[in-house]
Amino acid sequence: MVATMLRRELGVERSANLVDAETIDRAWQALAGVPDPEIPIVSIVELGIVRAIRVEDTSLVIDVTPTYSGCPATETIMNDIRDALAERGIANARIVTRLAPAWTTDRIAPEAKRRLREFGIAPPHVAAPRIDVTGISPLRRIVAVACPRCASMRTRPVSQFGSTACKAHYRCDDCLEPFDYFKPL
Amino acid sequence: MNEPSPLFDYVLRFADSDLVLAQRLGEWVGHGPALEEDIALTNVGLDLLGQARLWFAYAGEVEAQSHGRGRSEDELAFLRDGSAFRNLLLSEQPNGNYADTMARQFYFDQWHMLVLGSLSSSRDPRIAEIAAKARKEVAYHIERSADWVIRLGDGTEESHQKMQAALDYLWTYTGEMFAPDNVELALIETGVAADVRALREPWLANIGRVLDVATLALPTVAWMQGSNGRGGKQGVHSEHLGHMLAEMQFLQRAYPGSQW
Numbered sequence: 546m547v548a549t550m551l552r553r554e555l556g557v558e559r560s561a562n563l564v565d566a567e568t569i570d571r572a573w574q575a576l577a578g579v580p581d582p583e584i585p586i587v588s589i590v591e592l593g594i595v596r597a598i599r600v601e602d603t604s605l606v607i608d609v610t611p612t613y614s615g616c617p618a619t620e621t622i623m624n625d626i627r628d629a630l631a632e633r634g635i636a637n638a639r640i641v642t643r644l645a646p647a648w649t650t651d652r653i654a655p656e657a658k659r660r661l662r663e664f665g666i667a668p669p670h671v672a673a674p675r676i677d678v679t680g681i682s683p684l685r686r687i688v689a690v691a692c693p694r695c696a697s698m699r700t701r702p703v704s705q706f707g708s709t710a711c712k713a714h715y716r717c718d719d720c721l722e723p724f725d726y727f728k729p730l
Numbered sequence: 731m732n733e734p735s736p737l738f739d740y741v742l743r744f745a746d747s748d749l750v751l752a753q754r755l756g757e758w759v760g761h762g763p764a765l766e767e768d769i770a771l772t773n774v775g776l777d778l779l780g781q782a783r784l785w786f787a788y789a790g791e792v793e794a795q796s797h798g799r800g801r802s803e804d805e806l807a808f809l810r811d812g813s814a815f816r817n818l819l820l821s822e823q824p825n826g827n828y829a830d831t832m833a834r835q836f837y838f839d840q841w842h843m844l845v846l847g848s849l850s851s852s853r854d855p856r857i858a859e860i861a862a863k864a865r866k867e868v869a870y871h872i873e874r875s876a877d878w879v880i881r882l883g884d885g886t887e888e889s890h891q892k893m894q895a896a897l898d899y900l901w902t903y904t905g906e907m908f909a910p911d912n913v914e915l916a917l918i919e920t921g922v923a924a925d926v927r928a929l930r931e932p933w934l935a936n937i938g939r940v941l942d943v944a945t946l947a948l949p950t951v952a953w954m955q956g957s958n959g960r961g962g963k964q965g966v967h968s969e970h971l972g973h974m975l976a977e978m979q980f981l982q983r984a985y986p987g988s989q990w
Binding site for chain 2 (some may be wrong): 597613614615617618644645646647648649703704705706707708709710714730
């Protein structure tokens with residue numbers, strides 16, 4: 546169902562090409578089953594890393610948008626995509642890296658955000674442009690983040706750079722537990 | 731071999747500055763003053779390394795267009811000598827104490843933010859794409875380094891003194907960031923390069939605001955390293971780069987082509 550919806554959204558037409566709409570559906574299903582290597586609770590489709598699956602000439606093209614430039618998971622993700630497609634009998638797909646528009650956490654599906662919270666990672670707020678380019682007193686301007694364990698709003702950042710590039714390190718002043726916050730990007 | 735194209739040279743400047751600074755930050759791994767700091771420095775270094783790879787990949791493609799064959803990311807990073815590096819002198823300065831590292835990062839981040847903002851509208855679409863993506867990451871770097879300048883500047887007597895000394899020491903390495911040479915001027919003309927001359931005033935204003943809060947003084951020395959067209963961007967480096975490269979490039983030099 547998701548695959549059909551996404552296909553419609555992307556305007557992929559059923560065509561007489563060797564690669565048909567059924568193959569595209571199958572590719573979406575395959576990639577929906579590829580977990581993010583760092584946060585396996587969500588798939589790379591839910592994270593918005595797979596931007597489009599389309600037909601170019603007669604071959605299948607997967608448009609992929611990397612998250613952070615230095616994310617060590619990027620190469621693993623590329624390999625996982627190839628493996629997942631091969632398992633479904635799609636061997637000749639081309640993976641194209643798309644830098645623009647740059648990946649943003651706003652691409653993460655709402656359902657995936659809910660599961661992040663259940664997993665103990667506070668999901669990202671909307672990625673508003675950061676206005677104060679001088680970065681003065683940033684820690685005091687950060688929006689309130691709800692603790693994913695006890696829902697308290699009495700939390701504070703320990704460091705904007707946590708266990709991975711995409712996460713900040715927070716602490717809850719009520720349940721006293723540390724937690725990760727998926728940084729808006 | 732023909733002369734490298736100006737575009738190749740220009741793109742390498744960003745690749746090399748990111749790579750060299752990432753390597754410097756990597757030297758802190760396991761030595762940070764606190765676990766969170768260790769992780770944060772590594773994360774910033776990782777972002778810069780990722781950005782360096784995007785620039786190197788593009789530089790290789792540009793080289794392929796003009797020379798038939800373009801070097802890979804690894805060849806560019808590990809098999810060039812110091813004089814072929816185009817990084818800013820600031821990025822290669824040693825880590826020193828924590829104030830030195832943060833002063834270097836503060837000057838660099840503030841410049842980086844502005845230059846990437848300008849490059850986001852470069853007429854070269856690939857440069858614009860990389861810059862727009864990198865800028866979102868640098869928005870986090872800039873907050874962190876400014877925060878540390880304020881914490882150390884407005885901290886104890888000793889931290890204040892060390893932060894001021896670091897800012898003063900590194901100040902003369904900031905000149906070349908805003909001094910375009912002929913390579914840059916030609917590309918500014920065609921709308922490809924950032925006109926860094928226009929960025930110095932906003933840079934001064936922004937760092938001035940942070941230094942005010944930090945109770946620190948803006949250095950006033952006018953003389954600048956490398957601003958006479960003989961600096962990092964032209965491959966004329968301080969003695970520190972060679973030592974750094976000796977360590978960074980050792981493995982590929984001793985065991986050419988080895989892979990993980």
